[in-house]
Amino acid sequence: MSAAHAKPAQIGAAPARIDVSADLDALELVFEGDASLRLSAGALRAGCRCAFCVRARFDGVFPERFDGIAITGTAPVGGYAVNIAFSDGHNRGIYPWSLLRALGSE
Numbered sequence: 001m002s003a004a005h006a007k008p009a010q011i012g013a014a015p016a017r018i019d020v021s022a023d024l025d026a027l028e029l030v031f032e033g034d035a036s037l038r039l040s041a042g043a044l045r046a047g048c049r050c051a052f053c054v055r056a057r058f059d060g061v062f063p064e065r066f067d068g069i070a071i072t073g074t075a076p077v078g079g080y081a082v083n084i085a086f087s088d089g090h091n092r093g094i095y096p097w098s099l100l101r102a103l104g105s106e
């Protein structure tokens, strides 16, 4: 059997809960074992890896900051990621757990 299996701090581990903060300005993830992560809506929007945003960065037209942006919705994606919708109308971003952890450590 593989040894690369189910460590508590495994980078791909799914959070036990995903909550949007009351004022919609942050996403709060709670992992097994009480570890938690809070990511601002602005950091999440700026960290979007969808094709549109990747292209915008490549073209040099991607904003550096998204001040005042809010999270308007979240939806699970296949058990490995969450889709996040933002108040600027952008809803194409897929955020795998590993990306959320990476954004949280920046």
Ligand SMILES: [Zn+2]
Pocket (backbone or CB within 6 Å): 048, 049, 050, 051, 052, 053, 054, 090, 092, 093
């Ligand atoms: Zn995007």
